[in-house]
Every structure is written in C-alpha cells, then in structure tokens.
Amino acid sequence: xxxxxxxxxxxxxxxxxxxxxxxxxxxxxxxxxxxYKDEQGRTPILSSVAKAQKILLANEESKTYITPQGVPGxxxxxxxxxxxxxxxxxxxxxxxxxxxxxxxxxLRILSELLNRCNGELTVWVSDPTWANHIPLIGSAGLKIExxxxxxxxxxxxRFDDMVACLEKVNKGDVVLLHGCCHNPTGADxxxxxxxxxxxxxxxxxxxxxxxxxxxxxxxxxxxxVYGLRLLADNLPELIVAASCSKNFGLYRERVGLxxxxxxxxxxxxxxxxxxxxxxxxxxxxxxxxxxALVDIILNSDELKNEWLxxxxxxxxxxxxxxxxxxxxxxxxxxxxxxxxxxxxxxxxSYLCISPEQVQQMRNDYSIYFVDSSRVNIAGxxxxxxxxxxxxxxAIL
Ligand SMILES: Cc1ncc(COP(=O)(O)O)c(C=O)c1O
Numbered sequence: 393x394x395x396x397x398x399x400x401x402x403x404x405x406x407x408x409x410x411x412x413x414x415x416x417x418x419x420x421x422x423x424x425x426x427x428y429k430d431e432q433g434r435t436p437i438l439s440s441v442a443k444a445q446k447i448l449l450a451n452e453e454s455k456t457y458i459t460p461q462g463v464p465g466x467x468x469x470x471x472x473x474x475x476x477x478x479x480x481x482x483x484x485x486x487x488x489x490x491x492x493x494x495x496x497x498x499l500r501i502l503s504e505l506l507n508r509c510n511g512e513l514t515v516w517v518s519d520p521t522w523a524n525h526i527p528l529i530g531s532a533g534l535k536i537e538x539x540x541x542x543x544x545x546x547x548x549x550r551f552d553d554m555v556a557c558l559e560k561v562n563k564g565d566v567v568l569l570h571g572c573c574h575n576p577t578g579a580d581x582x583x584x585x586x587x588x589x590x591x592x593x594x595x596x597x598x599x600x601x602x603x604x605x606x607x608x609x610x611x612x613x614x615x616x617v618y619g620l621r622l623l624a625d626n627l628p629e630l631i632v633a634a635s636c637s638k639n640f641g642l643y644r645e646r647v648g649l650x651x652x653x654x655x656x657x658x659x660x661x662x663x664x665x666x667x668x669x670x671x672x673x674x675x676x677x678x679x680x681x682x683x684a685l686v687d688i689i690l691n692s693d694e695l696k697n698e699w700l701x702x703x704x705x706x707x708x709x710x711x712x713x714x715x716x717x718x719x720x721x722x723x724x725x726x727x728x729x730x731x732x733x734x735x736x737x738x739x740x741s742y743l744c745i746s747p748e749q750v751q752q753m754r755n756d757y758s759i760y761f762v763d764s765s766r767v768n769i770a771g772x773x774x775x776x777x778x779x780x781x782x783x784x785x786a787i788l
Contacts, residue, residue: 462491495635573738
C-alpha cells in the first residue's frame with residue numbers, strides 16, 4: 393500500500409544545505425538556511441538560555457505532562473512581551489493563548505481554529521511570503537490568496553497595490569501580516585502604513601493574523617511590535633503566532649505561542665477550549681522544555697536584562713553587516729545600487745537579482761542561497777564579506 397506514494401523533490405532550502413555540505417570549495421558561503429550565525433558561523437546557545445538551563449535542571453522535579461495550555465509563566469511572559477505589560481486586552485481578560493511547538497505549530501493550530509470558525513474564508517498572504525505559510529495554512533483546508541507586497545525591480549514595498557487589494561477583501565476574511573522583519577524580503581511596513589492597514593481592517597472588517605518570528609531583530613523588542621500593538625489597541629479581534637526560535641535561539645526546542653484577542657471574556661473562554669481541543673487532536677500536549685526556559689528568563693529581572701542585551705547584540709551585528717556589504721559593493725563598483733539592503737530589517741534581504749544570477753553565485757563562487765535571491769544576512773561575516781561582494785560585482 394505504501395508504494396502508491398511517490399518520492400517528493402527535496403525541499404529547496406534543505407536541498408541547498410545538502411549541496412553546501414558536499415561542496416569542497418574552502419571559500420564556500422551558506423546564506424540559505426534561516427538561522428542566526430555569529431562571526432565564526434556558529435549558532436551558539438545564548439548565555440541567558442544557558443543559565444536558565446542550569447536553573448531548570450536544578451529545580452525540575454518531574455517529567456509528567458504540563459497542562460494543555462502550556463507553562464503559565466511562559467504564556468504570561470510572552471503576552472507581556474508582545475502586547476506590553478498591563479495591556480487593556482490582558483486586563484479585560486480577552487486573550488486566549490496556548491504554548492505551541494514553534495511558530496509553525498502556532499500557525500497550524502490557529503489555521504485549524506479559523507477553519508472551525510468558517511471553512512469558507514480566505515487567508516490573504518503577502519506576495520511573496522515565507523514559503524512554509526502555504527502548507528501550514530493550506531493543510532488546515534483554508535483557501536489562500538495573495539496580496540501584492542514587494543516589487544523586486546524597485547526593491548520596495550508595493551504599498552498602493554497592497555492597499556488596492558485589501559480594499560476588496562471580504563468581511564470575515566483573514567489577512568496574514570508579518571509582525572516585523574518580513575521573511576523573505578526584509579521590507580517592513582512603516583508606522584504610517586500600519587495605520588492604513590488598521591483603517592482597512594476596520595473598514596473591510598477583515599481579521600488580521602500576525603506572524604511574529606523575529607521580535608527584537610528589526611529595530612528593538614518594543615519597536616518591532618508597533619503594528620501588532622496598534623491593531624490590538626484598536627480592533628476587537630486579532631490572532632497572533634509568535635516564535636521563540638530566533639530571538640531566544642531555541643530553534644530545536646520548538647517553542648511558540650498562539651494568541652487570540654477576542655471581544656470579551658466569555659468568547660475568550662470558549663476559544664481557549666477550542667484551541668486546546670485542536671492541539672489535543674494533533675499533538676495532545678505541548679513540549680515543556682523551551683517554554684520553561686523562556687519562563688525563567690522573562691520572569692527574572694537579571695536574566696531578562698541579559699537576554700535583551702543578547703538580542704540587541706544579534707540585531708546590531710546584522711545591521712553592521714548590512715552596512716558593510718553595501719559599502720563594499722559600492723567600493724567595488726557594483727553596477728547595481730544595493731542601498732535598499734540598509735533599510736531592510738532582520739535576518740533576510742532580497743538581493744533582487746535573477747534566478748540565473750543566483751545560480752551563477754552558487755556554481756562559480758560556491759555562495760549558496762535560494763533562487764528568489766533571499767539571503768541570510770547573519771551568514772555574512774567580516775571574513776567573507778569581500779568574497780561575497782566581489783562575486784556579486786562580477787556576476788552583475
Ligand atoms: C515568518 C516566519 N514565521 C514563523 C516561523 C516559525 O519558526 P519556528 O516554527 O521554527 O518557530 C519562521 C521561521 O523561520 C518564519 O520565518
């Protein structure tokens with residue numbers, strides 16, 4: 393029976409990693425996979441996380457299941473990080489939330505929740521969006537459409553086209569927005585643009601679905617949730633999928649949060665039971681470990697301050713690398729203006745070059761990134777930036 397299923401092609405990013413590993417060129421560079429790397433190309437355990445692990449090891453007394461909702465201090469800590477301490481939706485007890493296995497787990501169970509609300513609704517995602525949004529949302533049986541977002545030729549957001557599209561979205565449809573550090577383009581909405589999105593959500597009565605996987609990697613922990621808080625302040629409902637994979641460096645621990653701002657406490661109570669029953673039907677109980685670490689960090693002034701410093705270091709390193717790459721490209725006389733990289737945020741940027749040029753970077757220089765031209769800025773270092781800039785200048 394199992395032989396009816398055919399082998400699937402390799403996932404483009406994972407396939408790229410395999411090709412990178414097999415490449416024997418000592419100068420090879422991996423700008424593909426979306427994990428933060430330091431100057432030495434390592435993805436280290438954050439010092440705040442290492443300290444939290446010691447505390448957890450000394451204090452954890454059981455490996456019995458945690459509650460279906462997750463670690464309580466993790467949930468309250470994350471809601472404060474996202475919405476702000478004492479946010480009115482928290483005081484009014486309007487927010488349902490569960491700990492989820494990664495941002496992906498949160499995206500999936502929230503999509504299932506949307507399907508339970510209305511199986512006919514459409515989820516609008518940006519063109520382009522993170523590739524995994526499509527299977528995560530689509531597997532829940534929801535229809536997906538795209539709204540225009542990024543213009544590769546202009547290397548900027550197509551905001552007028554985005555607005556024109558969202559002006560036609562049906563009442564009750566869902567619009568997925570990247571909270572910050574848009575993946576794959578690195579192009580984020582300005583504050584004014586977020587206000588326009590709010591106005592559209594109020595006019596059209598669509599439900600914004602915020603995916604926030606890089607809080608702290610753009611402009612800062614507070615600045616990066618400007619849009620999220622604006623919508624939470626002013627709309628009756630909002631859904632949020634958050635991830636601790638990048639900003640806590642907890643990738644393999646699978647720690648995320650699914651949060652739903654509802655109209656009142658009674659709805660919150662109902663939604664809380666619904667989302668827990670969805671999780672029960674997929675993976676039953678959330679994993680504890682990553683959430684327990686984030687709980688320890690967010691609920692200790694000392695560890696939280698240390699973690700905030702570590703997030704700032706990662707953010708500033710990526711901002712410095714952006715500036716360095718752009719100035720090297722200028723110095724080397726690249727025939728394209730890459731200044732846009734400096735205004736983009738977070739871990740990714742689109743280089744806005746053609747798939748053929750991406751192939752050339754891979755074949756001729758062993759510099760690996762996906763065909764869309766998305767690069768992981770954290771894969772650049774002071775020791776490879778000249779090599780990357782030389783290669784780019786040559787293939788243009
Ligand atoms: C836009 C976006 N959303 C969500 C995620 C979820 O990540 P994870 O499931 O590893 O927490 C990612 C990770 O790459 C992402 O880029």
